[in-house]
Amino acid sequence: MKSMNFHRYRQFPGINLSDRQWPSKTITKAPIWCSVDLRDGNQALRIPMNLEEKLQMFDLLVEVGFKEIEIGFPSAAQVEYDFARVLIEENRIPEDVTVQVLTQAREHLIRKTYDALEGVHKAIVHFYNSTSTLQRDVVFHMNQEQIKQIAVEGAKLVKSLKEEYGNPGIRFEYSPESFTGTELDYALEVCHAVMDVFEPTPDNKLILNLPATVEMSTANLHADQIEWFCRHIRNRESVLISLHTHNDRGTAVAAAELAVMAGADRVEGTLFGNGERTGNMDIVTMSLNLFSQGVDPKLDFSNINRVRDIYEACTRMNVHQRHPYVGELVYTAFSGSHQDAINKGMKAQETREDNFWDVPYLPIDPQDVGRTYQSIIRINSQSGKGGVAYIMEREFGYKLPKAMHPEFGRIIQQITDQTGDELPPHEIWKAFEQEYLNRTYPYHLRECHIQMNASEEGASDTIVKAVVGINGDVVEFEGKGNGPIDAFVKGFNQYSNVHFSLESYSEHDIDHGSDARAAAYINIRKSSGRSAFGVGVDRNINLASIKAILSALNRLEA
Ligand SMILES: CC(=O)SCCNC(=O)CCNC(=O)[C@H](O)C(C)(C)COP(=O)(O)OP(=O)(O)OC[C@H]1O[C@@H](n2cnc3c(N)ncnc32)[C@H](O)[C@@H]1OP(=O)(O)O
Ligand SMILES: CC(C)C(=O)C(=O)O
Numbered sequence: 001m002k003s004m005n006f007h008r009y010r011q012f013p014g015i016n017l018s019d020r021q022w023p024s025k026t027i028t029k030a031p032i033w034c035s036v037d038l039r040d041g042n043q044a045l046r047i048p049m050n051l052e053e054k055l056q057m058f059d060l061l062v063e064v065g066f067k068e069i070e071i072g073f074p075s076a077a078q079v080e081y082d083f084a085r086v087l088i089e090e091n092r093i094p095e096d097v098t099v100q101v102l103t104q105a106r107e108h109l110i111r112k113t114y115d116a117l118e119g120v121h122k123a124i125v126h127f128y129n130s131t132s133t134l135q136r137d138v139v140f141h142m143n144q145e146q147i148k149q150i151a152v153e154g155a156k157l158v159k160s161l162k163e164e165y166g167n168p169g170i171r172f173e174y175s176p177e178s179f180t181g182t183e184l185d186y187a188l189e190v191c192h193a194v195m196d197v198f199e200p201t202p203d204n205k206l207i208l209n210l211p212a213t214v215e216m217s218t219a220n221l222h223a224d225q226i227e228w229f230c231r232h233i234r235n236r237e238s239v240l241i242s243l244h245t246h247n248d249r250g251t252a253v254a255a256a257e258l259a260v261m262a263g264a265d266r267v268e269g270t271l272f273g274n275g276e277r278t279g280n281m282d283i284v285t286m287s288l289n290l291f292s293q294g295v296d297p298k299l300d301f302s303n304i305n306r307v308r309d310i311y312e313a314c315t316r317m318n319v320h321q322r323h324p325y326v327g328e329l330v331y332t333a334f335s336g337s338h339q340d341a342i343n344k345g346m347k348a349q350e351t352r353e354d355n356f357w358d359v360p361y362l363p364i365d366p367q368d369v370g371r372t373y374q375s376i377i378r379i380n381s382q383s384g385k386g387g388v389a390y391i392m393e394r395e396f397g398y399k400l401p402k403a404m405h406p407e408f409g410r411i412i413q414q415i416t417d418q419t420g421d422e423l424p425p426h427e428i429w430k431a432f433e434q435e436y437l438n439r440t441y442p443y444h445l446r447e448c449h450i451q452m453n454a455s456e457e458g459a460s461d462t463i464v465k466a467v468v469g470i471n472g473d474v475v476e477f478e479g480k481g482n483g484p485i486d487a488f489v490k491g492f493n494q495y496s497n498v499h500f501s502l503e504s505y506s507e508h509d510i511d512h513g514s515d516a517r518a519a520a521y522i523n524i525r526k527s528s529g530r531s532a533f534g535v536g537v538d539r540n541i542n543l544a545s546i547k548a549i550l551s552a553l554n555r556l557e558a
């Protein structure tokens with residue numbers, strides 16, 4: 001076999017942190033969230049959002065509960081600038097929300113950024129320059145000192161313009177972009193130099209955002225980097241350590257989670273992980289991961305479909321069917337053993353007193369994010385009898401007795417094996433009707449009168465007079481027994497010479513109120529040893545039972 005060209009790539013070096021603490025930590029509260037949908041997410045779209053779409057996305061982010069929202073890169077494009085102006089001039093930013101704007105650490109861009117913020121109540125000016133070994137070399141052709149100077153000069157300008165514009169509502173964020181590709185001690189040195197400019201205090205913190213601009217390592221090494229940084233940064237209490245992970249290796253959420261355990265205070269990300277290349281960190285997933293551990297995520301995704309719909313409309317991206325917590329199929333089981341366990345788990349959940357959610361294969365209750373139980377079990381060739389019975393009960397109110405599950409399960413399995421496709425509930429119902437309810441040949445009940453006699457001594461008997469179509473002929477017979485079923489069976493046996501016994505019987509109401517109907521399930525065994533279930537439905541439970549007997553007999557004749 002030809003091997004892939006793996007020799008071209010190098011292992012990411014380990015971090016010298018033998019006494020790392022993060023592995024034994026748990027996350028007990030939500031970090032400060034900052035949405036970068038309108039900037040990082042937007043800059044990665046084939047067609048960036050227009051003003052209207054940006055406004056719609058902004059309103060959604062506010063509705064979900066973000067208190068910090070990066071609204072764009074106002075010095076980059078007119079629409080970005082205009083968007084900031086519309087938000088500010090039309091007073092669309094709620095008082096408790098801080099907008100954030102990104103700029104490179106370059107004078108003309110910083111100045112334009114401040115112009116865009118004129119009149120804002122609360123804003124974070126976020127400036128960055130790349131500090132990575134690779135970019136210093138191939139992009140900037142600058143040494144460490146020169147790159148540090150870009151950051152320091154940027155910081156000085158950002159700080160002085162705040163004073164010039166006289167806006168006390170401005171805070172600062174600095175990103176040593178490509179932090180994860182930067183030597184840790186050098187990233188620290190740059191950040192210290194930036195701190196020297198701002199002189200942050202515990203009451204006036206500087207945000208230091210440490211981006212995994214490109215995800216380069218396993219999540220544990222990212223956590224090591226963050227813990228190392230948190231332990232070495234001066235005046236830790238005067239800075240907020242912020243994360244900004246990307247998903248190049250598919251572990252942006254894990255990296256952010258471990259890095260919060262490693263001491264970070266704040267997390268930047270986007271809805272459903274939209275963003276450059278494989279995306280930014282997915283805030284929906286991370287926050288609902290917290291939720292599923294009993295931690296208040298401080299974001300409201302209780303109507304996840306609405307969030308997805310607006311996101312899809314604004315970004316023209318599709319949320320994958322398997323996307324955690326929101327994908328179309330993530331609360332659905334097709335496979336038999338999962339369906340069986342979910343079915344039993346849902347029943348157990350109804351009687352659980354402690355109110356904790358514990359259903360196999362469903363990490364959270366779909367209803368907690370506004371999803372229904374409608375689709376938790378869907379049927380195809382991988383499904384089992386329990387799943388089919390679940391659909392019959394949930395969709396149509398028919399509680400098939402357990403002994404009947406294998407029989408109807410096999411009938412459905414034959415269909416799904418043939419079609420190879422999913423069988424939607426209405427097709428399952430059609431199969432049920434055809435197999436059990438609409439069976440009228442060779443036996444068909446045309447009329448039935450039931451007379452129950454009670455004697456003074458307490459004994460009672462029942463007489464059934466029935467008119468039954470048999471093979472197209474109409475015959476009448478009478479039977480006497482200790483109840484309607486017994487009387488009918490005796491009369492029928494005598495007349496037709498078909499001999500069978502009743503193996504099991506169950507019934508339940510389907511509807512309620514004056515129109516209520518009953519469903520009866522009867523298993524009969526003929527003297528030949530063959531047995532089958534029959535189902536009858538009628539407003540009168542005795543008639544439902546008699547129909548069920550004929551349904552079973554018809555099936556045995558087929
Ligand atoms: C990881 C991230 O997501 S960072 C954010 C990225 N987002 C964006 O870039 C979206 C918006 N950006 C833009 O619209 C544009 O790139 C602008 C407006 C920022 C800049 O536009 P332009 O100057 O026309 O183009 P461009 O980005 O190609 O500029 C590159 C130049 O800036 C230099 N540069 C890049 N960053 C910095 C910095 N922080 N400080 C100083 N110079 C910088 C580059 O070295 C390069 O210099 P050169 O022209 O001497 O080769
Ligand atoms: C501007 C920075 C924070 C960024 O988006 C990144 O490094 O990914």
Ligand SMILES: [Mg+2]
Nearest residue numbers: 040213244276
């Ligand atoms: Mg980014």
